[in-house]
Amino acid sequence: MQQIFNFIFKNSNRLLFLLLLSISFFLTIQSHSFHKSKVITSANFVSGGVYEQINEVREYFNLQSQNEALALENARLKSILFKTVDSTSILKFKNLKNTLPDDIVVSKVIHNSYNVHENFLTLNSGSLQGIKPDMGVVNNLGIVGIIDNTSPNYSTVISILNVKSQINAKIKKSNHFGSLIWNGKSTGFVQLIDVPRLAAIRKGDTIVTGGQSVIFPENINIGTIDKIEIDDQTHYYTINVKLFNDMTNLGHVYIIKSKNREELINLEKTTKDE
Amino acid sequence: MNSTLLVNISRFILLLSVQILIFNSMSFLGFILPLPYILFIILYPVNGNKSGLLAASFLLGLTMDFFLNSGGIHATACIVLAFMRPLLFKFSFGVSYEYQTIKINDALTPERFSLILLSVVIHHSTMFLLEAFQVSFFWDILIRSLLSSVFTIISCIIIIYLIKPNKR
Numbered sequence: 001m002q003q004i005f006n007f008i009f010k011n012s013n014r015l016l017f018l019l020l021l022s023i024s025f026f027l028t029i030q031s032h033s034f035h036k037s038k039v040i041t042s043a044n045f046v047s048g049g050v051y052e053q054i055n056e057v058r059e060y061f062n063l064q065s066q067n068e069a070l071a072l073e074n075a076r077l078k079s080i081l082f083k084t085v086d087s088t089s090i091l092k093f094k095n096l097k098n099t100l101p102d103d104i105v106v107s108k109v110i111h112n113s114y115n116v117h118e119n120f121l122t123l124n125s126g127s128l129q130g131i132k133p134d135m136g137v138v139n140n141l142g143i144v145g146i147i148d149n150t151s152p153n154y155s156t157v158i159s160i161l162n163v164k165s166q167i168n169a170k171i172k173k174s175n176h177f178g179s180l181i182w183n184g185k186s187t188g189f190v191q192l193i194d195v196p197r198l199a200a201i202r203k204g205d206t207i208v209t210g211g212q213s214v215i216f217p218e219n220i221n222i223g224t225i226d227k228i229e230i231d232d233q234t235h236y237y238t239i240n241v242k243l244f245n246d247m248t249n250l251g252h253v254y255i256i257k258s259k260n261r262e263e264l265i266n267l268e269k270t271t272k273d274e
Numbered sequence: 275m276n277s278t279l280l281v282n283i284s285r286f287i288l289l290l291s292v293q294i295l296i297f298n299s300m301s302f303l304g305f306i307l308p309l310p311y312i313l314f315i316i317l318y319p320v321n322g323n324k325s326g327l328l329a330a331s332f333l334l335g336l337t338m339d340f341f342l343n344s345g346g347i348h349a350t351a352c353i354v355l356a357f358m359r360p361l362l363f364k365f366s367f368g369v370s371y372e373y374q375t376i377k378i379n380d381a382l383t384p385e386r387f388s389l390i391l392l393s394v395v396i397h398h399s400t401m402f403l404l405e406a407f408q409v410s411f412f413w414d415i416l417i418r419s420l421l422s423s424v425f426t427i428i429s430c431i432i433i434i435y436l437i438k439p440n441k442r
Contacts, residue, residue: 184411
């Protein structure tokens, strides 16, 4: 017994090092498993608060561009409204399959990263505003990402500029589906993979979100086709998509609470369990 | 004794806030991220409590991970550096470094430069290993960490010259 204590006292530094090393290793590995909620996120009281303070200062510098973007969006929405025959019926317009989201939360990006391979955003609204993991985040130009973790007042978002994000998308013209990924190279471009070669595509075609996920409603803008390549092994298209969004400059975003989300998730769960 | 503790605590907070407020939002060429916060581990008193240093550097790295959403990469790199520190001192200042009065926080000599260089290389290569381990962007991450180490060294030296106490 005495010897055990002696050993511990003698090597206390080394043992402390090994203990801390194993804790941090555990945290590192745990953060890479995709479907577990992370322990270490910037959606917490301290870092969220600090980022909010920093953002309050930074906001003043791009007030003008944010205002312009909002005015442009208003103009676009107004033009859609004026084109419809009966402007009150616009809500029923796409209501065939209840894909219309029932609620949208406005939030602000308080921290944005785009210079590493796994980029995350921090938003200043959280579970108190009804935000849950796996909700879609968009802004006026297109999609931004998917909610990853939430705390009472803050939430983190897996940006589409994250090599681990994978979003269902389609070509607007021909309805061919594919997966949207990022190759980690340029902040202006993402890649659409697994599009069958049957699809007739051309440079400049628009890519929108597909209807196969519960996260995003159908037909939200993503970008336009910039370059088309054919994968030698799989004979699927790999398409370079130029984003509508400037991911390096994000202000207000909208979080989509899908109406049928709970129901769909429960249904899929019961189907899987059986 | 008490004043060194106070100096260390204030250094911890100051370096972290400088890192988060200024250096995190600064990215040369879009991807180089200088990390001068490891200066806390380098500047820790030579004869200070080693367990204290380990615990403090774990906390330091963990805070960075919280802010950067990076899992535990910074925490791991920081405690590896803190654990290797005595070896680095032995390499840079000779075997009997514990009996000398070493001030790292002073004019740049080859010994001090080699200490900073080795520390930065160890910290960044640990981070590089952990990052390269998870994603398949080996060369990209290698170039990033090399360039980031260069900028970390430069920013560390600048900060040392800025906070150097004037003795005149």
